[in-house]
Amino acid sequence: xxxxxxxxxxPLEDYKAQETLDLALGLSTFEQEVSLLFIDKAxxxxxxxxxxxxNYRKDFIATFKAFPIYDIKNVxxxxxxxxxxxxxxxxLIITGTIINKEQTLRLIEKVNIVLSV
Amino acid sequence: xLHLISKILCEDILDHCIYIIKEQENSCLLLYQDAVYFTxxxxxxxxxxxxxxxxxxxxxxxxxxxxxxxxxxxxQIKNQIxxxxxxxxxxxTMQHEKIISW
Numbered sequence: 682x683x684x685x686x687x688x689x690x691x692p693l694e695d696y697k698a699q700e701t702l703d704l705a706l707g708l709s710t711f712e713q714e715v716s717l718l719f720i721d722k723a724x725x726x727x728x729x730x731x732x733x734x735x736n737y738r739k740d741f742i743a744t745f746k747a748f749p750i751y752d753i754k755n756v757x758x759x760x761x762x763x764x765x766x767x768x769x770x771x772x773l774i775i776t777g778t779i780i781n782k783e784q785t786l787r788l789i790e791k792v793n794i795v796l797s798v
Numbered sequence: 799x800l801h802l803i804s805k806i807l808c809e810d811i812l813d814h815c816i817y818i819i820k821e822q823e824n825s826c827l828l829l830y831q832d833a834v835y836f837t838x839x840x841x842x843x844x845x846x847x848x849x850x851x852x853x854x855x856x857x858x859x860x861x862x863x864x865x866x867x868x869x870x871x872x873x874q875i876k877n878q879i880x881x882x883x884x885x886x887x888x889x890x891t892m893q894h895e896k897i898i899s900w
Contacts, residue, residue: 691806693831693865725835725866729867730867730868730869731866732864732865733865735865736862765840766838766840767840
């Protein structure tokens with residue numbers, strides 16, 4: 682089954698970002714094909730220099746680096762959001778593909794299940 | 799009067815807050831938790847915050863900046879927009895008669 686997980690939350694606001702990450706890893710463990718799309722403020726989840734421990738949270742951000750081990754290769758960033766925060770590939774903890782709205786639509790058509798968080 | 803913003807409940811929350819702060823001479827603003835994202839130099843509020851800071855001090859909780867990995871990417875103007883630690887946060891709450899949390 683092909684899954685697309687659309688991330689839309691700040692990293693530390695609540696537990697959504699952390700649980701969505703756990704979900705992606707869990708799905709992959711059960712051999713589902715997982716793609717992730719980060720929209721708007723969710724891109725901030727991937728900033729390299731974060732230290733969740735300072736907010737008494739587990740450093741789940743480091744777990745994004747485990748994607749290759751879990752065979753998660755399809756990571757996408759919404760174009761507008763990427764440019765809104767003036768980010769460079771270097772700022773983020775993992776690499777991904779920047780896609781525009783049209784490509785997003787095509788991506789949604791390609792998968793079986795879309796989970797928007 | 800001390801205004802505190804911690805969450806970004808709606809995009810316009812800072813607009814409302816700034817509008818009110820401008821009307822009060824001795825008011826200042828403290829941003830913590832996710833509201834610290836407002837102070838990113840690339841944020842659409844950067845200009846408004848800079849203007850506000852000319853007459854009203856703006857404080858940002860440093861721990862929350864570091865937790866979110868954006869230290870060094872936010873507005874800083876000496877004596878206008880400054881980082882504070884928890885101790886200074888508490889001192890601010892003692893200095894002001896009224897505290898409004900948005």
